[in-house]
Amino acid sequence: MADAAFLALTVITIGSAIAALELRSLIYGSIALMGTLGGIAGFFFLLDAPFVALFQLAVYVGSIAVLILFTVMLVKRELIFKKIEDKRRKFAGIGLMMVVMVALGAVFLDSGIKTITTDEPPVDFRDIGTDFVTYYWPALILMGLILAGSVTGALVLAKREDVENDQRTN
Amino acid sequence: MSALAPKFKLSEFIKSILDNAFWILFIVSLIGLPLIQILLFYIEMPIIDGELLTPFLAMTWLADPTRSLPILKAFMATDMFRVMAFPGFGFAALIAAATIFVERKMLAKLQLRVGPFYCGKIEGILQLAGDGLKLISKEIIIPAKADKPIFWAAPVIFVATAAAFVALIPVAPGWVVADVDLGLLGVFAVIGFFPIITILSAWSANSKFPFIGGIRALFQMVSFEIPLILSLLGVVILTGTLNLSEIAASQSSFPWIVFLPVGAIVFFITMLAELERIPFDLPEAESEIVAGWLTEFSGMMYGLVQLGTYLKLYAFAGLFVVLFLGGWNGPMVVPPFPEELLTGVEMGPLTVGPFPGLPLFDQEMLNGTLWFVLKTVGVIFFILLPRGVFPRIRIDMLLSLGWTKLIGLAFVNIFIALGLLYAGVLGPGGLQ
Numbered sequence: 220m221a222d223a224a225f226l227a228l229t230v231i232t233i234g235s236a237i238a239a240l241e242l243r244s245l246i247y248g249s250i251a252l253m254g255t256l257g258g259i260a261g262f263f264f265l266l267d268a269p270f271v272a273l274f275q276l277a278v279y280v281g282s283i284a285v286l287i288l289f290t291v292m293l294v295k296r297e298l299i300f301k302k303i304e305d306k307r308r309k310f311a312g313i314g315l316m317m318v319v320m321v322a323l324g325a326v327f328l329d330s331g332i333k334t335i336t337t338d339e340p341p342v343d344f345r346d347i348g349t350d351f352v353t354y355y356w357p358a359l360i361l362m363g364l365i366l367a368g369s370v371t372g373a374l375v376l377a378k379r380e381d382v383e384n385d386q387r388t389n
Numbered sequence: 390m391s392a393l394a395p396k397f398k399l400s401e402f403i404k405s406i407l408d409n410a411f412w413i414l415f416i417v418s419l420i421g422l423p424l425i426q427i428l429l430f431y432i433e434m435p436i437i438d439g440e441l442l443t444p445f446l447a448m449t450w451l452a453d454p455t456r457s458l459p460i461l462k463a464f465m466a467t468d469m470f471r472v473m474a475f476p477g478f479g480f481a482a483l484i485a486a487a488t489i490f491v492e493r494k495m496l497a498k499l500q501l502r503v504g505p506f507y508c509g510k511i512e513g514i515l516q517l518a519g520d521g522l523k524l525i526s527k528e529i530i531i532p533a534k535a536d537k538p539i540f541w542a543a544p545v546i547f548v549a550t551a552a553a554f555v556a557l558i559p560v561a562p563g564w565v566v567a568d569v570d571l572g573l574l575g576v577f578a579v580i581g582f583f584p585i586i587t588i589l590s591a592w593s594a595n596s597k598f599p600f601i602g603g604i605r606a607l608f609q610m611v612s613f614e615i616p617l618i619l620s621l622l623g624v625v626i627l628t629g630t631l632n633l634s635e636i637a638a639s640q641s642s643f644p645w646i647v648f649l650p651v652g653a654i655v656f657f658i659t660m661l662a663e664l665e666r667i668p669f670d671l672p673e674a675e676s677e678i679v680a681g682w683l684t685e686f687s688g689m690m691y692g693l694v695q696l697g698t699y700l701k702l703y704a705f706a707g708l709f710v711v712l713f714l715g716g717w718n719g720p721m722v723v724p725p726f727p728e729e730l731l732t733g734v735e736m737g738p739l740t741v742g743p744f745p746g747l748p749l750f751d752q753e754m755l756n757g758t759l760w761f762v763l764k765t766v767g768v769i770f771f772i773l774l775p776r777g778v779f780p781r782i783r784i785d786m787l788l789s790l791g792w793t794k795l796i797g798l799a800f801v802n803i804f805i806a807l808g809l810l811y812a813g814v815l816g817p818g819g820l821q
Contacts, residue, residue, distance in 0.1 A: 246536070246592065253585070273574040281581020282611070288585065289607060292592055344571065344631070374793055 225265060232258030245291045253284045270344045468566075476560040478552055484765070485699035490517050492773045499777030524692035532685050536593035543590030544686065544693035550586060551700035554579045558707040559634045561717050561757030572633035573625065576708060577618055580663065583701070584610040587672070587682055594685035602681025605784060606665065606672035612791040613662040619799035620655040623806035624712050633708075637716025644715035648809060652802035653713040655795050657771075660705045662791065664698070666772060668779040669787060676781075706768040707761070714764045717757030725752055 235254030242248040256279040263272035351359045434442045450456045464470055471477055490505070494512070497504025509515025531540060557572050557579070559565035569575055584607050591603020625631060627648070628639045646653045662669040673681035686694055710716060750758075782790075 246539075246589075250539075250589070269569070269571050270574070273571055273578045276578035277574065277581050281578060281585070285581075285584050285588070285607065285611060288588055292588070345629075370796070374796065 224261075228258050228261040228265065231255075232262070245294075246288070249284060249287045249291055252287065253280050256280050256284065267340070268342060270342070270347065471564075471566050472556070476558070476564045477556060477566045480560070481552075481555040481700050481703050482696065484703045484762075484769075485696065486517055488699050488702060488769055488773070489695075490514075491770075492776070495770075495773060496777050521692065524689050527688035529688040529690055532594055532596060534595045535685065536595065539589050539593035540685075541690075543586055543593065544690045544697070547583075547586050547590070548693050548697040548700070550579060550582045551697040551704065554704040555700055555707075557633060558704055559637055559711060559716065560707075560761050561754045562634075562638070564754060564758070565634055568634055569632070571631045573621065573631040573636070576633075577614075580614060580617070583663070584614075591682040594682075596685050598678045598680070598684040599682045601678050602672045602674075602684070605674075606682055608784070609662055609665070609669060609671060609787060609791075612788055613659045613795070616655055616791060616795035616799045617659040617663065619796060620652045620659065620802055621712060622799075623649045623652045623802045626803070626806040626810060633711050637711045637718070640715040641718050644713060644718075646713040649713070649802055649806060651798055651805060653709075655798045655802060656709060656713070658795060659791075660709065661772065661775065662787070664702055664705060664772065666702075667776040668782050670781060671784055671787065674781060702769065702772060703765070706765045706772060709768050710761060710764040714768070715760075717761045719756065719760030719763075721752070721756050723752050723756045723759065 232255050235251040235258065238251035239248045239255060242251060256275065260272045260275040260280065263269070263275055429444065436442065440446060465475070473479055493516070494504045505513030505516035507513060508519045531537060554576065556566035557569070557575050559568070567575075587606040587610070588603045591599040591606070594600070624636060624645050627645065628636050630636060630639075665672050671681075673683060675681075678684070683691060683694055
């Protein structure tokens with residue numbers, strides 16, 4: 220059962236990644252990118268990490284994809300891209316990708332990662348939280364500061380004073 | 390008299406129905422019954438309790454409540470029943486349909502109109518069925534330059550996403566379609582899909598009004614998602630769990646709105662914005678941009694989007710109830726069930742009964758559902774109410790409200806929750 224799900228997810232992820240690169244329509248390309256990101260979320264579900272999977276869905280499919288779609292829709296493709304149909308570059312890219320994949324796969328197979336048992340219970344998110352406030356607290360503080368800074372920055376940007384005019388009296 | 394059938398006569402209508410019934414009976418008795426008997430000749434029927442299971446015996450069993458009720462009860466324990474009927478789609482669609490009717494009627498009363506009145510004689514009670522029939526029978530018109538695959542898929546995906554949201558809402562103890570440990574995170578993930586569907590359907594229509602509406606919807610939903618998520622963190626901090634059933638169960642003595650009123654208010658306002666309700670209905674502003682991102686939808690595609698919208702409304706109201714109003718918790722008002730509904734009756738040669746009480750639903754579940762529905766209907770009422778009262782606000786006011794005031798208030802709410810937690814008043818080590 221897990222194998223069938225794994226194969227299906229692999230096909231979805233890799234297929235939509237190729238589609239995202241190859242499709243001429245930018246909108247369909249970004250939809251295919253959503254498929255890739257959703258497939259990766261599916262892999263996290265298979266790996267018993269629902270916490271990461273749901274964040275993958277909420278952040279990447281839900282927000283990043285919206286950002287990409289939004290940008291694509293407001294841009295006229297013909298104005299900024301020139302079509303370069305070059306067969307040799309394409310095959311060179313595919314060959315480079317194959318080399319990298321084979322090398323990475325060899326490293327993984329060599330590292331003995333295939334001996335990991337897969338019947339462990341899913342990681343409880345409370346454990347992640349406990350780890351964050353005990354052992355990894357400096358990372359947590361750093362992340363908190365960065366996030367607080369970015370939220371403050373977003374608030375400051377949203378509250379622009381220079382666009383006030385007579386008609387905009389709140 | 391309708392224009393479609395100008396020579397309509399009731400007697401001829403009844404005659405045609407009787408004609409059809411006669412011919413159906415005629416064909417069934419001449420062809421259908423022999424066919425069934427030939428089939429039964431070849432099918433080997435099982436022997437149960439030493440008796441051959443003939444069709445007659447099977448019918449007899451179905452008519453006997455002592456035998457058919459357990460079958461019904463076993464069916465109700467299946468996942469299919471949960472998904473299709475009770476805490477899932479059927480229940481939510483029923484509440485959604487009731488919401489549409491109540492909204493039209495209540496809005497009319499607020500504006501001193503009559504509202505739906507003629508359809509169904511009594512206060513237009515059949516108006517909704519009539520509207521549904523009309524939408525199904527209408528032609529679906531696709532704009533010539535629309536992007537057809539996305540345009541076709543968008544309403545279906547919209548309803549599916551809304552149904553996924555509904556599946557996460559617990560209605561009574563143990564009665565939830567998907568009881569996941571990370572239910573609240575699942576809700577956030579599902580909410581994130583709505584802006585994508587909206588903007589894709591708006592773009593695919595290839596028309597100006599839908600696109601403007603879609604862009605507005607995107608702005609509004611994305612900017613209000615952040616205070617929405619932040620306003621719910623207070624509840625998570627105090628309960629220490631993300632499971633919606635556990636969050637509802639943790640409020641047996643008091644609802645969280647008592648301690649986190651700021652979070653509840655922020656969540657309610659963001660809910661109005663996510664649902665595109667007045668005063669935040671800029672994506673559908675009918676006086677400015679026709680019908681916003683719904684402009685090009687026609688027929689049942691529009692009906693599907695409408696169904697999805699009201700399913701989403703129910704799901705958000707249910708989420709508010711589960712998180713802040715105590716979910717299914719409430720005083721027990723349902724009386725206990727008797728062992729036997731009817732004692733046996735003897736009439737000459739016939740002996741009927743005794744019929745078992747055999748409650749199809751237990752007392753706790755009925756009580757929980759009652760309180761959940763009451764609270765949800767109350768929240769839905771407060772979601773509908775602003776439509777008769779408020780005007781629409783400007784987009785810049787909306788965005789500044791979302792990005793400055795609501796996020797600030799959500800942080801205030803988180804600090805209240807943290808204060809309660811560290812003071813030892815509430816939370817995992819406190820009163821609970």
